[in-house]
Amino acid sequence: MDIICSLFVSIELLYVLPKISYAADTISASQPLSDGRTLISKQGSFELGFFSPGDSGEKYVGIWYKNIPVKTVVWVANRDKPINGSAGALMINTAGSLILHDQNGSIVWSSNASSLKLPQNPVLQLLDSGNLVLRNEKDDNSESYLWQSFDYPSDTLLPGMKLGSDLSTGLNRQLSSWKNPDDPSAGEFTYRIDLYSYPDAAVWKLSSKYFRCGPWNGLRFSGVPELKPNPVFEFSFKSNQEEVYFTYDLKNKSMVSRLVLNQTSSSIERYVWIEDEQFWKLYASTPKDNCDVYGLCGAHGTCVISESPICQCLEKFKPKSPEKWNIMDWSEGCIRNTPLNCGNTDGFNKFTGLKLPDSANTWVNESMTLEECRAKCLKNCSCMAYTNADIRGGGSGCVMWFDDLTDMRQLAANGQDLYIRMPASELDHEGQSDRRAVKMLVIIAATIGSVCAILIFCYYIWRKVNVQERRENSGEAGNEDLELPLLDLATVTSSTNNFSDDSKLGEGGFGPVYKGTLADGQEIAVKRLSKNSGQGLKEFKNEVILIAKLQHRNLVRLLGCCIQGEEKMLVYEYLPNKSLDSFIFDQTKCKRLDWNRRFHIICGIARGLLYLHQDSRLRIIHRDLKASNVLLDHEMNPKISDFGMARPFGGDQTEGNTNKVVGTFGYMAPEYAVDGLFSIKSDVFSFGVLLLEIVTGKKNRGFFHPNHSLNLLGHAWTLWKEERPLELIDGLYEDSSSLFEVLRCIHIGLLCVQQHPEDRPIMSYVVLMLGSDGALPQPKQPGFFINRNPLEEVDSSSSKNKSYSANEISVTLLNAR
Numbered sequence: 001m002d003i004i005c006s007l008f009v010s011i012e013l014l015y016v017l018p019k020i021s022y023a024a025d026t027i028s029a030s031q032p033l034s035d036g037r038t039l040i041s042k043q044g045s046f047e048l049g050f051f052s053p054g055d056s057g058e059k060y061v062g063i064w065y066k067n068i069p070v071k072t073v074v075w076v077a078n079r080d081k082p083i084n085g086s087a088g089a090l091m092i093n094t095a096g097s098l099i100l101h102d103q104n105g106s107i108v109w110s111s112n113a114s115s116l117k118l119p120q121n122p123v124l125q126l127l128d129s130g131n132l133v134l135r136n137e138k139d140d141n142s143e144s145y146l147w148q149s150f151d152y153p154s155d156t157l158l159p160g161m162k163l164g165s166d167l168s169t170g171l172n173r174q175l176s177s178w179k180n181p182d183d184p185s186a187g188e189f190t191y192r193i194d195l196y197s198y199p200d201a202a203v204w205k206l207s208s209k210y211f212r213c214g215p216w217n218g219l220r221f222s223g224v225p226e227l228k229p230n231p232v233f234e235f236s237f238k239s240n241q242e243e244v245y246f247t248y249d250l251k252n253k254s255m256v257s258r259l260v261l262n263q264t265s266s267s268i269e270r271y272v273w274i275e276d277e278q279f280w281k282l283y284a285s286t287p288k289d290n291c292d293v294y295g296l297c298g299a300h301g302t303c304v305i306s307e308s309p310i311c312q313c314l315e316k317f318k319p320k321s322p323e324k325w326n327i328m329d330w331s332e333g334c335i336r337n338t339p340l341n342c343g344n345t346d347g348f349n350k351f352t353g354l355k356l357p358d359s360a361n362t363w364v365n366e367s368m369t370l371e372e373c374r375a376k377c378l379k380n381c382s383c384m385a386y387t388n389a390d391i392r393g394g395g396s397g398c399v400m401w402f403d404d405l406t407d408m409r410q411l412a413a414n415g416q417d418l419y420i421r422m423p424a425s426e427l428d429h430e431g432q433s434d435r436r437a438v439k440m441l442v443i444i445a446a447t448i449g450s451v452c453a454i455l456i457f458c459y460y461i462w463r464k465v466n467v468q469e470r471r472e473n474s475g476e477a478g479n480e481d482l483e484l485p486l487l488d489l490a491t492v493t494s495s496t497n498n499f500s501d502d503s504k505l506g507e508g509g510f511g512p513v514y515k516g517t518l519a520d521g522q523e524i525a526v527k528r529l530s531k532n533s534g535q536g537l538k539e540f541k542n543e544v545i546l547i548a549k550l551q552h553r554n555l556v557r558l559l560g561c562c563i564q565g566e567e568k569m570l571v572y573e574y575l576p577n578k579s580l581d582s583f584i585f586d587q588t589k590c591k592r593l594d595w596n597r598r599f600h601i602i603c604g605i606a607r608g609l610l611y612l613h614q615d616s617r618l619r620i621i622h623r624d625l626k627a628s629n630v631l632l633d634h635e636m637n638p639k640i641s642d643f644g645m646a647r648p649f650g651g652d653q654t655e656g657n658t659n660k661v662v663g664t665f666g667y668m669a670p671e672y673a674v675d676g677l678f679s680i681k682s683d684v685f686s687f688g689v690l691l692l693e694i695v696t697g698k699k700n701r702g703f704f705h706p707n708h709s710l711n712l713l714g715h716a717w718t719l720w721k722e723e724r725p726l727e728l729i730d731g732l733y734e735d736s737s738s739l740f741e742v743l744r745c746i747h748i749g750l751l752c753v754q755q756h757p758e759d760r761p762i763m764s765y766v767v768l769m770l771g772s773d774g775a776l777p778q779p780k781q782p783g784f785f786i787n788r789n790p791l792e793e794v795d796s797s798s799s800k801n802k803s804y805s806a807n808e809i810s811v812t813l814l815n816a817r
């Protein structure tokens with residue numbers, strides 16, 4: 001009995017062992033793959049087998065990364081029909097298709113191989129690309145695969161996969177999102193290439209367009225400027241008689257990356273696996289902001305994220321229904337100021353910096369020049385606009401639009417030109433028209449223009465002399481017309497002791513700051529702007545006057561300015577308690593700030609920022625809010641300083657982007673640091689960082705924790721998720737009665753620093769949340785969550801780069817060409 005028993009056991013073992021150590025990448029027709037067994041690709045990158053997402057107990061067959069501990073499924077076979085129970089198996093049937101059956105033998109899923117010839121010895125192999133292929137045993141040529149999983153994507157596009165159509169077979173490869181992280185069945189979103197004459201990549205939500213990436217312009221999808229050539233990815237797009245598809249690859253093949261259509265976040269996300277930190281880092285995500293909402297601004301409207309409202313009519317167009325437009329219902333779009341009558345007097349105005357309009361009704365010719373394109377468009381009355389189909393090498397090819405132009409936006413960078421049809425009376429000067437009348441008009445306009453210019457110039461000179469005289473007479477400022485005291489250089493110089501080092505208070509983003517004392521004893525702070533401002537004197541003055549009108553109890557008051565030759569200085573009220581950072585980050589001085597003081601400071605800063613964003617006529621975006629830019633008066637009331645600085649000092653405030661990123665790492669929102677896109681929401685991000693710093697008394701940048709390498713945001717987020725946020729303050733406040741308020745502030749701080757600008761609250765809502773105790777939404781993951789990087793150690797020897805961080809890494813990564 002014993003012998004029989006042990007014999008039985010060893011037979012069982014013999015039978016079980018090979019199963020467990022099974023690590024082949026291939027099975028043949030006689031070897032079904034049952035639940036519990038897996039296929040592993042040759043180099044061990046991917047694994048195929050049975051899995052159950054969440055705790056549903058439903059079984060699916062899928063492919064995931066073998067070496068990544070965060071289980072990441074990239075493909076699912078039977079996504080719409082799970083197996084109950086565990087005795088299912090995947091096998092090649094006699095007809096040479098791949099089938100999945102349940103324990104009763106009924107077929108749950110099959111590959112439907114449509115090959116006419118019966119395959120010879122078919123085998124199923126999992127490749128290191130993540131592709132599962134069915135092929136003839138002897139034939140390893142990718143052209144002759146009987147079937148491959150890359151042709152039937154789930155929600156993930158791996159490097160080398162194609163998104164798009166094979167026109168000869170009618171196969172259309174598109175991504176569709178999972179319903180939710182526990183349910184791989186097809187969700188609401190699909191990402192596909194629409195086969196218009198000028199093909200367009202778009203995400204659809206059920207049967208309506210949700211977001212357009214735009215047509216491929218030779219370098220990238222027109223609406224996704226971040227697809228520009230970069231050191232990490234290689235993108236390509238093919239469009240010919242046989243195929244239309246998009247694909248990408250990694251320049252460094254040892255990196256791991258995936259693109260996923262995510263229903264939870266309603267976006268296309270591109271992740272890179274960070275080996276050292278063992279997590280998926282979000283490299284890019286689209287849509288980025290409200291302007292990416294499909295067709296938001298209607299026909300002939302364009303979305304400008306930095307404008308208010310964000311929808312604007314194209315130049316020479318006006319809202320179709322001004323009433324609706326004014327209550328932010330832009331759906332009816334815009335109409336021409338002057339209707340087209342379609343004669344040969346029409347011409348085209350050039351618009352620049354655009355995401356190209358919806359290309360559903362277009363016509364393309366790859367070989368025409370821009371001139372030929374223009375001529376052809378002019379001849380056809382229904383042609384509304386044209387441009388080059390391919391922008392590489394100065395542009396080539398022709399694309400024409402035959403419909404209202406919809407879903408355009410102004411891009412911060414890498415936007416495109418579009419030539420829009422206009423009646424003769426609306427043509428820009430550059431718009432070439434050979435009509436003599438137009439030429440005459442131009443000449444007349446030019447003459448009037450130059451006469452005006454001369455008059456203005458004379459007036460300016462006269463004014464200048466006049467003001468100078470008056471100033472000399474009075475010895476003081478000519479303030480009536482400036483509404484702002486203009487101090488002379490001598491007064492300022494002597495008040496600051498000739499800008500002596502002793503009187504220097506610090507160095508700000510735009511130059512040093514000095515303390516001065518006027519003859520009457522009034523103390524002032526003088527900001528001496530560095531000389532390389534790109535701005536003219538007049539604009540500078542205008543801006544300063546505007547800023548001087550901003551008055552709020554939580555803003556530092558601008559008292560006057562001093563302009564003489566190259567010197568430009570701003571004179572502020574002097575605040576004896578210096579800046580907030582000298583308190584909260586100081587071991588001893590921080591004791592003077594109990595919780596009530598801190599809360600008072602937080603609320604004050606929030607109100608000051610709200611005023612800048614909403615209540616003042618200027619709607620100023622601060623762009624460099626940080627602890628050292630908040631000053632404290634003698635009663636420890638906070639006052640924001642340096643606001644509006646970006647305006648008079650060369651920053652282009654009317655655009656939503658800038659080449660010159662002013663600001664401070666550690667406080668900068670990801671979209672600002674990376675793409676130069678600023679908005680009130682990037683200020684909200686900085687406010688969130690500042691709030692967390694005030695609450696915890698720790699610096700975001702330079703934050704150190706012995707157990708991990710997260711920055712303060714990452715640390716706060718981790719503790720928050722683990723439901724132990726009080727460890728953040730770690731006995732900082734003795735009075736435990738305030739803990740509720742402390743927790744609420746941490747919660748609000750995390751809401752402000754969320755990765756996506758659209759998730760962050762606006763300041764009026766922040767002020768509301770601070771002042772009430774209603775329920776708050778759950779925060780999502782913050783932007784710039786990690787801080788350290790192995791490079792930091794390498795670079796820490798050079799003093800300049802002492803706090804080199806992952807933030808800067810991603811900046812250079814994304815901005816490099």
Ligand SMILES: *[C@@H]1O[C@H](CO)[C@@H](O)[C@H](O)[C@H]1NC(C)=O
Pocket residue numbers: 084085102103104
């Ligand atoms: C398999 O068959 C049994 C008996 O007919 C039935 O009770 C069971 O529900 C079936 N299982 C599946 C998964 O169809």
Ligand SMILES: *[C@@H]1O[C@H](CO)[C@@H](O)[C@H](O)[C@H]1NC(C)=O
Pocket residue numbers: 252253254255
């Ligand atoms: C590619 O990436 C790996 C790991 O990510 C790195 O070790 C290697 O140096 C990189 N190779 C190149 C050529 O950049």
Ligand SMILES: *[C@@H]1O[C@H](CO)[C@@H](O)[C@H](O)[C@H]1NC(C)=O
Pocket residue numbers: 260262263264265269
């Ligand atoms: C989708 O987004 C959610 C939240 O933004 C995230 O938790 C999840 O991991 C993402 N899914 C995939 C497949 O990356």
Ligand SMILES: *[C@@H]1O[C@H](CO)[C@@H](O)[C@H](O)[C@H]1NC(C)=O
Pocket residue numbers: 363379380381382383402
């Ligand atoms: C204008 O172009 C449209 C679209 O290609 C075409 O259907 C129509 O026939 C053209 N009209 C003329 C007059 O060429």
